[in-house]
Amino acid sequence: MSQQVRGVIAAAKNAEVSIETIVVPDPGPGEALVRVRACGVCHTDVHYRDGGINDEYPFLLGHEASGVVEAVGPDVTDVAPGDFVILNWRAVCGDCRACRRGRSQYCFNTHNATQKMTLVDGTELSPALGIGAFAEKTLVAAGQCTKVDPEASPAVAGLLGCGVMAGIGAAVNTGNVGRGDSVAVIGCGGVGSAAVAGSRLAGASRIIAIDVDRRKLDWAKQLGATHTVDAYGVDVVEAVRELTDGNGADVVIEAVGRPETYEQAFYARDLAGTVVLVGVPTPDMRLELPLLDVFARGGALKSSWYGDCLPSRDFPMLIDLYRQGRLDLDVFVSETIGLDDVEAAFTRMGRGEVLRSVVEL
Template sequence: MPQQVRGVIARGKGEPVRVETIVVPDPGPGEAVVKVQACGVCHTDLHYRDGGINDDFPFLLGHEAAGVVESVGDGVTEVAPGDFVILNWRAVCGQCRSCRRGRPQYCFATHNAKQPMTLLDGTPLSPALGIGAFADKTLVAAGQCTKVDPAASPAAAGLLGCGVMAGLGAAVNTGGVGRGDSVAVIGCGGVGNAAVMGARLAGAAKIIAVDIDDRKLATALRLGATHTVNSATADAVEEIRALTGGNGADVVIEAVGRPETYKQAFYARDLAGTVVLVGVPTPEMTLELPLLDVFGRGGALKSSWYGDCLPSRDFPLLIDLYLQGRLDLDAFVSETIALDQVEEAFARMHGGDVLRSVVML
């Protein structure tokens, strides 16, 4: 029987979000209803509210979540009621050309629940990243649920569902950071600092954090950076080269998503080094580089989408490392808040005052 629960709704571009009653249908074939325990407040949710993703209002916001499976539809074998899960926005199909080639992390046909959640008047909701987890319960495709050890804190575990996985994966999966490498991370918000943590986890010898905010640089040091550069007062490229024997870093991760910082990343890498773009640009941005420089420097220019992760592989592993004390996910939880405090959390996030506010349900 459909359930009525609370959810955070963005009704129009730039309008303050508000808590409203929403209707969650029973799960159909291949679907699951999840009772949400915690959901992080991510920049992507703010982009949805501000119309930066698309204009399919009203949106049910929230996507960086962990919770417990309440019920499943026909044909679901991945999870069962009672499982503690992290939600992901890339349920792989298993059938596309990438999946058939053994590269499901690059699946071309990821999917979400087929049934809509709605407002009380029947208006369909657009769930953020196909999840919509600023709600007591949400309906997702069963493949969007990854079972992990229930001993993990929901507030910390849910952050793997987006930002932390994006940054950590940019270093470990996309950048291929290895033991003894030098790494520079440009932009030290939640995603950038997760990249710092990923580089440390991978055994990088030198990790250079770059930002214009000393608060974020201090956090980067706590999470594993060995050096910091405030690019508001120093030339980031020159400083990174000076810290790497004049050569540049083996891997430079750009976690801002702007042409200016991408150029810094390009010129701050070593010859045949790797640049990873994980910061999300806006549609109007363009990049211009001398083609001879692209040709002459060799190496690799990569983009990292969701940290090139495969949730079924990566989430359980990272939760195990967290429970072993080797991955400090708790460090990303700046504060816990109630469902009706999301709008205020957007303001704190925009001001750089938090790594993550986490809604607890």
């Protein structure tokens, strides 16, 4: 029997969100019904609201979430009612060419729930990243549920579902940051600050945080930055070189997603160094680099999609590190709010006043 719950809806492009009654079906084959405990407020939700992803309105927003499995459909065996889970948007298929080669983190056929959640009048909803967790309950594919230690804070755990995992993974998985490496992170919002934390976790000896906002640089220092660069009116490339004995950083992580900052990242790395793009550009952006420079500098230019993570491997590991006191995830939770406060939280996020606002239910 379907259930009716409250959820945050983006009904039209650039319109403020509203709280509506959502109809959530019982889980069918391969699906799970999750009672949401907490959900982070992410820039991606703003992109959905403002039409930056697609125009499949209305959207049920929210995707950085943790919760408790309430029911599962037929043939679901990996999770069961009562399990505390982090929701992910990479439910791997196990059968595509990437999965068959043992590279499930690059699965080409990730999937979501088959059934649609709707408004009371039957209008089908598009859940953000196939999750839709600014709601009291949501319906997802069972593979989108990753079981973790139930003693972890729901507010903290949910953040691994998107931004924090993207940043940590950009450093650890994509950038392969190693002991003694120098790392520069351009853009120190939620994802960039997580990349700082991931670089520290990996044993980097020099971690340079770069931003135009002093608050973000202060957050980065709390998470392990050894040096900070206020990029306002400063030559970022020269600043990084000065802090790396004139060489540039071994790994530069671009967490802004703009051509200007990507070019800074390209030239701020050491010869044969690595650039990791984890900031999300818009479709209209174009990049121009001298091809000879790309050839002559060697190294690697990589993109990091979801931190190249495999949720079943990475989420439990990072929660364990958090529980052991080796990874400070509490820093990311700037405030906890209710469903009714999401629109105001978007404004605070846009002003750079928070790393993450987290809706608690």
